[in-house]
Amino acid sequence: MKQGFLGPEDIVTHAGDDYSKHLGAIIPPIYQTSLFTSKEISGGYYYSRASNPTVELAEVKIAALEGAERGLCFSSGMAAISAGILHYVKSGSHVVMHRNAYVPTQHFVGRYLARFGVTVTFVAAGDCASFEAAFRPETSLVYLESPSTFLFQIQDIEDIARAARLRGIATMVDNTWATPLHQNPLALGADLVAHSASKYLGGHSDLVAGALAGKADTLETIARNERDLIGSCMDPHQAWLLTRGLRTLPLRMEKHAENTRKVVAFLQQHSQVTRILWPGLEDHPDRALIDRQMKGSSGLFSFVPKFGRVGVEKFLKTLSCFEVGPSWGGFESLAISPGLFMAEAERTEMAIPDNLIRVSIGLENLETILSDLDSALQGSRA
Numbered sequence: 001m002k003q004g005f006l007g008p009e010d011i012v013t014h015a016g017d018d019y020s021k022h023l024g025a026i027i028p029p030i031y032q033t034s035l036f037t038s039k040e041i042s043g044g045y046y047y048s049r050a051s052n053p054t055v056e057l058a059e060v061k062i063a064a065l066e067g068a069e070r071g072l073c074f075s076s077g078m079a080a081i082s083a084g085i086l087h088y089v090k091s092g093s094h095v096v097m098h099r100n101a102y103v104p105t106q107h108f109v110g111r112y113l114a115r116f117g118v119t120v121t122f123v124a125a126g127d128c129a130s131f132e133a134a135f136r137p138e139t140s141l142v143y144l145e146s147p148s149t150f151l152f153q154i155q156d157i158e159d160i161a162r163a164a165r166l167r168g169i170a171t172m173v174d175n176t177w178a179t180p181l182h183q184n185p186l187a188l189g190a191d192l193v194a195h196s197a198s199k200y201l202g203g204h205s206d207l208v209a210g211a212l213a214g215k216a217d218t219l220e221t222i223a224r225n226e227r228d229l230i231g232s233c234m235d236p237h238q239a240w241l242l243t244r245g246l247r248t249l250p251l252r253m254e255k256h257a258e259n260t261r262k263v264v265a266f267l268q269q270h271s272q273v274t275r276i277l278w279p280g281l282e283d284h285p286d287r288a289l290i291d292r293q294m295k296g297s298s299g300l301f302s303f304v305p306k307f308g309r310v311g312v313e314k315f316l317k318t319l320s321c322f323e324v325g326p327s328w329g330g331f332e333s334l335a336i337s338p339g340l341f342m343a344e345a346e347r348t349e350m351a352i353p354d355n356l357i358r359v360s361i362g363l364e365n366l367e368t369i370l371s372d373l374d375s376a377l378q379g380s381r382a
């Protein structure tokens with residue numbers, strides 16, 4: 001880290017920025033170009049599918065936030081995740097994955113890669129022993145998402161990564177929910193970190209993007225193969241938007257967390273709520289593990305209401321401040337229920353109640369958020 005950079009606020013403000021390169025402009029220009037020409041035979045930039053100065057600035061900031069040697073940006077979160085997984089597997093490889101990881105990630109490994117002889121074992125629990133029990137001689141990758149999708153289960157990243165490394169198995173972690181501000185999987189022993197930068201890193205719901213962070217040699221190999229050959233690079237305008245979003249990440253996350261703490265406290269006392277699933281709960285069953293590997297919580301959580309599926313549909317239609325949509329991590333509050341769009345068999349396998357509601361708490365006035373939730377809950381009661 002550059003001397004004088006004491007925290008993430010300094011990183012997002014200054015890391016990678018060189019104002020002298022751009023006539024002193026405090027906001028660097030977008031290098032909206034497909035190619036770079038030069039009389040030199042080698043060195044420098046040559047084609048934006050491989051490298052671009054605007055994209056590299058976002059990569060430098062993400063790497064610094066994660067404490068990584070290098071970052072790499074992609075056209076979407078799934079592009080980054082798929083590239084990372086592909087780097088570690090070949091025909092005959094075996095992957096061990098947490099059961100409640102992002103559903104498209106499960107499908108990529110369990111369905112798409114099955115065409116090429118890759119197998120997967122899904123593990124429901126988050127403890128090291130459960131993952132070790134699933135290891136095979138051909139296991140090449142452990143894939144974690146902590147906290148997990150919809151249920152926000154915690155996996156012991158440090159213990160699992162240590163056990164995997166002893167067997168020559170790589171560990172990859174989706175860190176989208178926590179962001180680098182609240183969790184750094186590389187410091188816990190993971191080999192590669194993935195982000196859907198469409199969420200908190202971008203923060204404005206105006207881009208689709210992904211990122212990886214890890215060791216320089218690993219990322220260089222992925223850049224030359226899985227990213228360059230497949231063509232899943234981030235375009236310069238995406239990167240410019242991502243850098244703009246990163247500059248306010250610490251401030252936004254602080255407000256997301258502040259609003260969420262108060263919303264959760266409100267829902268804990270609400271007559272129409274039976275259960276809250278959020279790693280920030282003081283009485284969370286994995287409190288000791290959370291305190292060991294995380295530094296805070298974000299604004300995405302789930303709760304189970306007293307009413308059933310019909311009431312959930314009414315709840316979503318009644319909301320006013322909250323919009324209904326599948327993404328999260330932007331400035332706006334969102335709600336969704338996986339029971340309304342997931343296949344029953346898949347939802348049952350993931351142990352997701354059919355009336356579960358997931359909310360992303362945005363940056364609106366707190367009283368507006370609370371009033372909207374209360375009105376929709378009261379109006380949907382059985």
